[in-house]
Amino acid sequence: MLGLMEKTLNAESLxxxxADGSQLFLSREHIDKATERYWRDSSKIPDHVRAAIDFQRCVRCPMSNDQTICDALRPILPLLDYVDKFNSTDRVQVVYGGAEPEVFQIANTNMQTALSYVSVLSLINYCQAGRKYRKYYYGISPLSSSSTVASRLYMNIFWLHRGDRQAIDQVVSDFGHMMMILSQNQVKRLNLICQNDAFNNSxxxxxxxxxxxxxxxxRYLQEMFDEFEKIS
Structure with a gap:
């Protein structure tokens, strides 16, 4: 495991x-190179799946009338052949290298948590509608718990909107609603091409x-700060 870390220091990657000793390396560069090859291979995704209503770009997409592949699928397609044989609860060891070149995270977790890197990448880096929320994910590790991610998201929103309560409440409402729609649409697409549930649950x-x-x-953050003070 330790021997893998040097490569993760060069760029954001996973x-x-x-359990069988096999390894999989994921990075933006790897994903971008593999996606077009996968999409051009008609044997990978049958024509009836490509034509299915649930497989198309969603109405929120600024390119909704475009017949090309939904951008949110790009980080997923190259991984299907390998990752789709696992269930969401299967265990996996993970080394995550983030934006800071000398900081990385190691976790022994399940597949749906490990693939959070890919799902977040899909929704806020590739998705045409979700990209505008990317800034709120600054400094967030995709391997963190949902409550930890939510806490950091909220603090980022609070700071970026300078504590303006009305603006914060509006962003929280719009952001949550948009992510619900985008996630649900992505799960519908995945149901057409996945055999197992690891990607769906991520x-x-x-x-x-x-x-x-x-x-x-x-209230939740105040309770966390109070609890931290008691411990320290």
């Missing part, structure tokens, strides 16, 4: 090490984190 996790924003985050 290593998955499975998008459920992404939605849960944003849904928590509307459930009294001020």
């Amino acid at each position: 290593y998955l090490v499975f 998008f459920v996790n992404a939605h849960v984190a944003t849904a928590l924003l509307s459930l009294g985050m001020d």
